[in-house]
Structures are given as C-alpha cells and as structure tokens.
Amino acid sequence: METLVSFTASPSAEPTLADMARVPGTESGAVQPSLLPRTQPLLEVSGLDVWTAGSHEEIRLLESISLTIREGEFFALVGESGSGKSLLCSTLMGILPTNLGARGDIYFDGGPLAAVDRRSRAMIFQQPSRYLNPVRTIGFQLTETVRIVSRGSTHEAGERAISLLEAVGIEDPRSTIKKYPHELSGGMNQRVMIALALARRPRLLIADEPTSALDVTTQRQIMDLIEKLRADWNMAVLFVTHDLNLAIERSDRIGVIYAGQLIEMGATDAIAQQPLHPYTRNLFSAVPEISLNKVKLVALAGGVPDPAIRGPGCHFAPRCAHAVEACARVKPAFPDALSHAAACHNLGLGHAAS
Amino acid sequence: MISTLFRFTWIKLLRAALSIALMVTCVFVLLRSVGDPVTIFLGPDATPDMRIAYARELGLDKPILQQYLAYAENILHGSFGRSYIYHRDALTVVFDNLGATLTLMATSLALAVVMGLGAGIIAAMFRRKFVDRLVTIVSSVGLCVPAFFLALVLMLVFSIELRLLPTNGAQSWSSLILPAITVAAANSAVLARYTRTVLAEALDSPFMVAARTRDIPSWRILVHHALPNAAIPILTVLGLMVGGLVTGSIVVETVFSWPGIGNLFISSIGNRDIPVVQAIVILAGAVMVLTNLVVDVLYVVVDPRARRSDH
Numbered sequence: 001m002e003t004l005v006s007f008t009a010s011p012s013a014e015p016t017l018a019d020m021a022r023v024p025g026t027e028s029g030a031v032q033p034s035l036l037p038r039t040q041p042l043l044e045v046s047g048l049d050v051w052t053a054g055s056h057e058e059i060r061l062l063e064s065i066s067l068t069i070r071e072g073e074f075f076a077l078v079g080e081s082g083s084g085k086s087l088l089c090s091t092l093m094g095i096l097p098t099n100l101g102a103r104g105d106i107y108f109d110g111g112p113l114a115a116v117d118r119r120s121r122a123m124i125f126q127q128p129s130r131y132l133n134p135v136r137t138i139g140f141q142l143t144e145t146v147r148i149v150s151r152g153s154t155h156e157a158g159e160r161a162i163s164l165l166e167a168v169g170i171e172d173p174r175s176t177i178k179k180y181p182h183e184l185s186g187g188m189n190q191r192v193m194i195a196l197a198l199a200r201r202p203r204l205l206i207a208d209e210p211t212s213a214l215d216v217t218t219q220r221q222i223m224d225l226i227e228k229l230r231a232d233w234n235m236a237v238l239f240v241t242h243d244l245n246l247a248i249e250r251s252d253r254i255g256v257i258y259a260g261q262l263i264e265m266g267a268t269d270a271i272a273q274q275p276l277h278p279y280t281r282n283l284f285s286a287v288p289e290i291s292l293n294k295v296k297l298v299a300l301a302g303g304v305p306d307p308a309i310r311g312p313g314c315h316f317a318p319r320c321a322h323a324v325e326a327c328a329r330v331k332p333a334f335p336d337a338l339s340h341a342a343a344c345h346n347l348g349l350g351h352a353a354s
Numbered sequence: 355m356i357s358t359l360f361r362f363t364w365i366k367l368l369r370a371a372l373s374i375a376l377m378v379t380c381v382f383v384l385l386r387s388v389g390d391p392v393t394i395f396l397g398p399d400a401t402p403d404m405r406i407a408y409a410r411e412l413g414l415d416k417p418i419l420q421q422y423l424a425y426a427e428n429i430l431h432g433s434f435g436r437s438y439i440y441h442r443d444a445l446t447v448v449f450d451n452l453g454a455t456l457t458l459m460a461t462s463l464a465l466a467v468v469m470g471l472g473a474g475i476i477a478a479m480f481r482r483k484f485v486d487r488l489v490t491i492v493s494s495v496g497l498c499v500p501a502f503f504l505a506l507v508l509m510l511v512f513s514i515e516l517r518l519l520p521t522n523g524a525q526s527w528s529s530l531i532l533p534a535i536t537v538a539a540a541n542s543a544v545l546a547r548y549t550r551t552v553l554a555e556a557l558d559s560p561f562m563v564a565a566r567t568r569d570i571p572s573w574r575i576l577v578h579h580a581l582p583n584a585a586i587p588i589l590t591v592l593g594l595m596v597g598g599l600v601t602g603s604i605v606v607e608t609v610f611s612w613p614g615i616g617n618l619f620i621s622s623i624g625n626r627d628i629p630v631v632q633a634i635v636i637l638a639g640a641v642m643v644l645t646n647l648v649v650d651v652l653y654v655v656v657d658p659r660a661r662r663s664d665h
Contacts, residue, residue: 193564
C-alpha cells in the first residue's frame with residue numbers, strides 16, 4: 001500500500017524556487033504554457049526493469065522506467081554518473097550485455113520494439129574517437145554501414161557516404177573518407193559518428209552524452225547540428241546528459257533519473273521554472289553561475305547508492321533534506337499522464353514556494 | 355606515406371645494425387672469458403713451445419684489442435674463422451646444417467600459427483564458454499610441459515608403442531613430424547592464449563559496441579574490425595617467436611638427433627669449437643634482430659596510427 005504523505009507546506013526556511021532555478025533565459029518570469037508538438041508517440045517504455053543476478057537476489061539497475069517520446073521530439077534524460085542513463089540507451093538499441101536482463105514493455109511506433117526494424121534507431125556515443133575503429137578509414141566504416149542498410153554498388157555506397165559527410169557539415173568529404181579516426185579532431189569524429197547514424201535513416205537518434213568529451217565551442221556546433229538534422233530528417237532525439245543547462249537549452253521535454261529510478265518528468269519549460277523533486281532542485285543549485293556576489297556552490301553530500309544496497313523506497317531519501325518516514329520504505333508513485341510530474345512523497349514543499 | 359615509410363625503415367635499419375654490432379662484441383667478450391682454447395686443445399702437458407705456436411696459429415698471441423679488430427673485420431667480410439674441428443670455414447659448416455633447421459622451423463611455425471591462431475580465435479569468439487575453457491586448459495598444459503619431456507612422451511607413444519614414426523634422424527618426411535609437433539606445441543599454446551586475449555579485448559572495445567548498433571554482421575565484425583586490431587600485438591609475438599625458433603629448437607634437435615644447427619651448436623660447445631659457436635650465436639642473433647625489423651615495418655602497414663614520422 002502506498003501512503004500519500006502531507007502535501008502541505010513545510011515551515012523550513014528554504015530558499016525560494018526563483019533562487020534555486022536561476023537558469024539563463026528563463027528569468028523573465030511569465031511561464032509559457034508548454035507548446036508540445038501534439039504528435040504520435042514514437043517510443044513508449046512502460047515498467048522497464050533492467051537487472052543483474054546478485055549473490056542472493058537480483059539487483060535492479062533500472063526500476064520501472066516509464067516514458068514516452070513523441071515523433072520528432074527532443075527528449076533529454078538527465079542524471080549523474082551511475083544513474084542508469086546509458087543502460088536505458090543500450091536496452092533501446094538492443095545491445096545490453098548478456099549478463100543483464102530486461103523486462104517490461106517497449107513499444108516503438110505502435111508495435112513491440114523487438115519486432116520493429118532495427119534501422120529505425122541509431123546511437124551516437126560520448127567519446128567518438130573510441131567508438132570508431134582506429135585501423136579502418138572513415139570511408140570504410142561509412143560505406144560498410146551504407147551497404148548494410150541499402151544494397152547497392154560500391155560506387156553508389158561511396159557517393160552516399162560522401163553526401164552523408166556533407167550532411168553533417170564536413171567541409172571536404174572526399175578527402176575525409178580516406179582518413180583514419182586519429183587524423184580527425186574529436187568534433188569531426190562526432191560528426192562522422194552522426195553520419196554513421198544517419199546512414200540508417202533512423203526515426204529515433206539516441207545520443208549518449210555526445211558532447212561531454214568535446215570543448216565548449218565544438219559542443220555548441222554539434223548540438224546545433226543535431227537540432228538541424230532532427231528537423232531535416234524528422235527524427236526524434238533521446239539526448240542523454242548530466243548537463244542540466246544543456247538539456248534545458250535544447251530539449252522539448254526532460255526526464256530526470258536518479259539511481260535507476262525516473263524521478264521527475266515534464267516539459268522543459270515547466271521543469272526549468274518549477275522543478276518539483278528535491279533532487280532536481282538540488283541539481284539546479286549545483287550549477288555554478290557567474291555573478292558579482294559571492295555565492296556558495298551547493299554540493300550534495302554522499303553519492304549515488306550502490307545498486308546492491310538500495311532499499312525498497314526512494315533511493316534519494318538518504319541524501320534528501322525533506323525525507324519523511326515513508327520515503328525509505330515505500331517507493332513513491334509516478335503519476336502518469338501528467339505534463340509535469342515527480343515521484344516524491346513530500347511534494348508539498350516545492351509547491352509552497354510558488 | 356611512402357616517404358615516411360622509407361625514412362622509418364632507414365632509422366629501423368640503422369638501429370638493427372647497431373644491435374648486431376653490440377651483439378658481435380658481446381659474443382667476442384663472452385667466448386674469450388670461458389677458457390683458453392690452447393689449454394683445452396693441447397691438454398695440460400703441452401710444452402710452452404707448442405702452446406706459443408698454436409696460439410700464433412689461432413691469432414691468440416696478439417693484444418686483445420687487435421684480436422677484436424681483426425675479428426670484427428673478418429665478420430664484416432663474412433668470415434667467422436676456420437672450424438677447429440672440421441677444418442673448414444665455420445660459416446660453411448653452419449650453412450650445411452641450416453637447411454634441416456629451416457625445414458623444422460618452417461613446419462613447426464606453420465603448425466603453431468594454424469593451431470594457435472585458430473584456437474585463439476575460437477576461444478575469443480566463445481568467451482567463457484566450454485570451448486574457451488578447453489583452449490585455456492590445453493594451452494596451459496602445452497606451456498607447462500617442457501619440450502624434452504613432450505619429445506620423449508611422443509617418441510614413446512608413436513615410435514616405440516605404435517611403431518608409426520622414427521625416433522630420430524632425418525631420412526624421410528616422417529622423421530619431421532614428431533620434432534615439428536614438439537616445437538609447435540609450446541609456441542601454439544603461447545599464440546593461442548595471446549590471440550584469445552587481444553582478440554577478446556578488441557571484441558569488447560567501444561567501437562565494437564558501436565559496430566553492433568549499426569548491425570554489422572558478426573563475421574564482418576570479426577574479420578574486418580576485430581582481427582585487424584588484434585593483428586598488431588599478435589605480430590609482435592610472432593616476431594619474437596620466429597627469432598626464438600632458431601635457438602628454441604636446440605633441445606628438440608638434440609633429443610631427436612635432427613641434423614640442424616641446434617645439434618651442431620651443442621657438439622661445438624662440447625668441442626670448444628669457438629668459430630662455429632660464434633657463427634651460430636651471431637646468426638641466431640641476427641635473425642632475431644631482422645625479424646623484429648620486419649615486424650616493425652609491418653606495424654606501419656597494419657596500424658595507420660604508426661605511420662607518423664615521430665618514431
């Protein structure tokens with residue numbers, strides 16, 4: 001039985017939300033009702049568990065993840081290292097390591113994921129130069145992928161490889177296809193990775209921290225490219241990141257994941273204006289800002305709990321300043337079908353300030 | 355790329371020459387510190403006159419530096435001196451026995467490559483499965499059993515019990531089988547384990563994950579992606595193996611009375627036939643250096659990252 005706990009304001013002297021969620025570009029105040037594209041759901045995940053066999057019982061690495069990504073939507077999944085973001089990507093791509101099990105329903109374009117053409121999804125990775133074969137030319141890897149997607153002559157595949165490199169903004173594609181990954185910069189390699197993904201004409205592009213290993217300028221270029229291609233190729237993007245600001249800047253909707261549990265999800269504007277879950281609000285206060293006043297950076301004590309010793313309740317409870325008695329025992333329910341929702345027993349706190 | 359390859363080869367050649375020069379010097383120092391050949395040949399009761407005459411004949415009466423220079427000059431001319439025993443040019447004596455050793459080396463190397471690479475690839479493809487464990491166990495045994503013991507066991511089974519193959523000599527191709535298997539056993543075990551490790555590493559690397567998300571078929575992943583990456587470290591081991599085969603077959607040649615340079619080496623040491631020992635050691639060392647040179651050049655062919663000129 002789930003216990004609903006007090007929704008009334010707690011009297012503690014919390015800083016106001018406006019202080020905590022000071023995100024560039026959202027300070028104007030007026031909350032725009034989020035204009036979500038009312039399109040068909042493309043990916044529907046419900047009750048997804050990913051687990052590994054422990055010594056006594058199974059250890060759950062992802063716990064009842066449910067989320068929906070609509071066609072053409074830019075969905076950002078935000079979480080820190082070890083939260084299970086990459087595991088979710090692997091599950092969606094069908095490349096989960098064999099010692100892990102997954103259960104739950106995943107529907108893609110109305111049908112079960114396993115039955116859908118695998119080409120509908122493509123993935124790019126954090127460190128592009130490690131995810132490209134170092135002893136094969138860019139051209140070899142690209143034409144190989146092209147020829148797996150569409151049968152055709154070597155010449156046609158070569159021409160298509162060149163046009164793909166053009167599509168990702170590589171200036172000199174004809175000389176680039178003769179090069180090896182180590183001869184290109186990180187940003188160029190990430191463009192090549194994106195070209196490899198585009199070769200499959202995906203409807204969902206899974207981007208696992210695609211810019212985290214790149215410098216800031218390149219990061220912006222790659223993000224611009226992903227946004228442009230998303231419109232040009234009509235793809236949905238599942239963008240995985242630990243960078244909350246980047247997610248707010250680029251995405252339509254955001255999901256926040258902590259220790260394998262999805263804890264908050266909603267339209268980007270709504271989350272930027274009014275984060276509900278204590279963890280999300282902590283994330284905001286951990287973002288450094290440039291200011292004349294000396295502001296202490298808030299760091300959360302402790303770390304993400306080890307999957308083997310996670311309790312039955314909310315995994316954030318041990319680090320949460322607002323935990324109530326039920327938090328450690330009962331997993332808070334995630335209210336479905338809301339534009340913005342959080343899984344927390346003590347949500348009253350957030351609403352009080354607004 | 356051609357010009358960098360050329361420069362790279364030149365630098366490597368210079369280094370190889372330097373290594374050989376160092377080795378030649380070491381051989382000179384070592385062989386002259388093991389004992390006076392005059393005493394060994396003439397025995398303790400030779401007269402001083404005989405000793406002086408014999409030393410002059412061998413050039414041992416000159417100062418050590420002069421001896422060294424003469425020795426180095428002779429080696430540059432390809433002359434290793436006359437064998438004390440066979441009374442012929444030492445190098446000719448070695449070359450007479452080289453054919454048999456090369457036949458044994460080539461056969462056992464081919465066996466080792468086929469068995470070692472094959473077993474390693476299969477083990478890496480079926481990691482942590484039964485076949486993998488089997489390969490690990492068999493290769494451990496292959497590594498642990500000393501060559502002379504394996505040779506005796508093989509002889510006992512195939513020559514004495516089953517009477518299928520000869521125990522020694524080199525009369526027909528059937529004499530080659532047992533020595534070749536003995537030499538190949540340890541080498542293929544090394545190769546199998548090494549191939550398994552580097553190929554498994556290549557198969558587990560991030561770019562394989564990426565290739566799998568692109569639905570590259572597994573045979574293509576193995577042949578076009580994993581093996582070219584694994585080839586780089588495997589080449590190193592193969593190079594060392596070829597260099598080591600020359601000297602590594604000494605024990606096996608002795609056990610099977612195979613008329614190669616290993617056998618000649620042992621008997622020449624017993625006879626204190628310094629020119630022959632010298633020629634064999636220098637030849638074996640040169641083979642080691644040269645195979646490493648070939649491997650270094652092959653790296654550049656196999657690994658595009660090694661094509662930069664900063665080597």
